[in-house]
Amino acid sequence: MDDLLIRGGHVIDGTGAPGFDADVSIGAGRIVAVERRSARTARRVIDARGLVVTPGLIDIHTHSDFTLPLNPRAESKIRQGVTLEVVGNCGFSLAPALPDRVGMLREYLAASAPSLPFGESSFTDYVRSFPPTSVNVILQVGHNTLRLMTAGMENRPLTSAEQAAMEALLAEALAAGAWGLSSGLFTAPGCYADSAEILALARVLRRHGAAYSSHIRDEADHVSDAVREAIAVAEVTGVHVQIAHLKLSGVDNWGGARRLLGEVAAARARGLAVDCDAYPYDTATNPLRNLLPRWVVEDGIPAMLERLGRAGTRTRIRADIARHGLTNFGRIPSWDVVRVAISPQQPRDAGRTLGEIARRRRVDPLDAVCDFLLADRGATRILITSMSEQDVHEITATPWVTVGSDANALATSGVTSQGKPHPRSYGTHARLLGAFVRVLGLLSLPAAVHKTTGASAAALGLGDRGMLREGSWADVAVFDPARISDLATYDDPHQYAVGVSTVIVNGEVVVDGGDHTGALHGRVLRRPPAPQVVDRRQLL
Structure with a gap:
């Protein structure tokens, strides 16, 4: 007997293919069958008639490492169907925090993690002590944090000793299971690094089979040069590069989405391992x-x-x-x-x-x-x-652009309910699957689901998540395609999305009938110690 049977739903499996009516059986945390009119039995049956059943959504670019220790239930994300968050982005990570630099890191991240306590920590200890959460988590180590630990906020090239120390800290984080390195070359101290410094770190990534994600050096007047700099990392070292929240900021740059997408598309056509993500809003936060x-x-x-x-x-x-x-x-x-x-x-x-x-x-x-x-x-x-709505629509409607909220997991009460943060914390994925599909007609529902499931899994090198197929981990979302919507606004951002009735993480129900069960079944997904080879063409 299986643990769960989701019966009668319209399955959109994450591959981008059209949906089909089927039953989904789950046992021991995995999907054991996807069958039309299944005869299998289960301890619990979830009625999904009239609803869509998809893989759990992947938020490929977030900063929830700043809030999950305070809000492990991750309500604003999981109520949209998100089951995996990638954190440690834009060059910012909470570890390593060396004894004589903890205060500097606390001060540096005060605008991003105002309520989070900081303490001395190696990356190994950070991974080991990361709390149980409702969502799965992928951790990255931040280049800005590594530079703070070695050269502080000084605007200068690193000495050879400092470069070696940074590479050693990166290697330690990767050995502890960090998925890769993120950079934030748009701001200090990341902006003080030249391309040679980044390439040296990327070669460490290559030896460990790890990946690189970048908030590129400029997203306004010099965005094309910045995109090319990121692409060069893939070209020179062979590591996978994720260009974060692709955008064109500043009124002088509006209308350039097609040209910018063409830069990335050309790199992909040359066989380079380059992906990018975006969020469906014309407003950023910093x-x-x-x-x-x-x-x-x-x-x-x-x-x-x-x-x-x-x-x-x-x-x-x-x-x-x-x-x-x-x-x-x-x-x-x-x-x-x-x-x-x-x-x-x-x-x-x-x-x-x-x-x-x-x-x-x-x-x-x-x-x-x-x-x-x-x-x-x-x-x-x-x-x-700072962006034009037309550019946002064109980037978001591109099938191979994945989805990252660039936001924290928040809640409508408690310490993370303060202020008026960006509504994307509560609405990114619901907005994509709701307004961008149902109202604007920019994407079909299977294409939108693929962007935030199968395509994101492929970009991360995950072969066992992001699709509903036998043997995959049972991360599943069930929602009403006619109802799923974001409610959060800039004036009233602390509002949960609606339309998601069931969310399953690693085979366990976390959202049941639209309500959070309180379950914390998420895991920290550690990068495999040996290079992981995933055939992206097979995944897609």
Whole structure:
């Protein structure tokens, strides 16, 4: 007798093929059969008539390592059908944290992980102590974190000893099971690394059969150059490269989606192991300080705060922004497209734009920005509407572009319910399967499911997740295709998606009848110690 039988649903198996009516049998954590009108018996039968049954969704780019220790139930994600989150992205990871650098890491990540306690930890200890969660988790080690541990926030090339130390820390993380390395070349200290530094680390990845994901060096005026830099890592070293949240920021770059996608498509056509992901929103989120010229944060947060108090610094910032736009985001119409998401010291301003705040205070908008950063000691987090809806639609509608929320797992109550964060924490996957399929008609439902299941599994090199087939791990989502929707908005972001009735993780029911059972059946998926060879053509 099997453990579970999902009977009468319309199966969309994650391969991109059209759906079909079938029963799905689950036993010992695995899918044991996908059959039309199955005669198998099970301890529990789930009635899926009128519903769609898919593989559990894969959120391939997230920052839930900042919240899962505080919110292990991962409500905002699993209620959308997400069963696997890839964390440690954009060059940010909570480990390794060396004894004399813990304070620096805590200060550096304050705008991203304001409530999370920090302590000394090797990556081995970090993996070992990662808490039980409702979702499966893939951990990456961050390049920015490694650089903090070796050279701090200094804007200079590494010494040979520092480079060797960084490579040793990376090797230790990979040996502990880290899936790979992520970079955040858009901001300090990652932006201080040249291509040679990244290639040296990529060769370590190659020896371990690990992967590389990158928040590329620029997503605005120099985005094509930045994409080519990421592609070169795959070309030179042979490692798999994931380009994170592909976008075109800044009004000067709007309308360029087809050309940008063509750069990535050409690399893939040459046989390079390159993938990319995107989220279905025209608004990004970041620490407010990252919008300023990169020299502002040289030598760390205390040095930045001292600079921001000087009138001469503000004059120089204003001139740099007038010439080049915002760092990584380009030119924006005004500061009215930048709103406060989380402010530790000024929580009443969450949801207000910096243009509005400047008018209320009767100051220049840049002075309001600098004053806000000073009050929050650099820990302000913002939302910025910097993309065109047309580009977002074109990128999201591309079948081979995978889906990453770039967001944390949150909840509508408790410590992770603070502020007004990006609604993508609650809505990315429901928005894709709902509005982008049912309302906008940009994708068929099988194509949309494939992007966030089979295609994502292939990009990660996972041969036993992301598809409903015999022998695969039983990560399963059941939802109403006519109802699945995101409800979260920028003004009211803490709202769960609707339409998902059942979510199964490793064969255990975690969402039952739309309610979270409290079960924590997720696992940390460790990178295999030997290189894993997956035939991507067979998976797709």
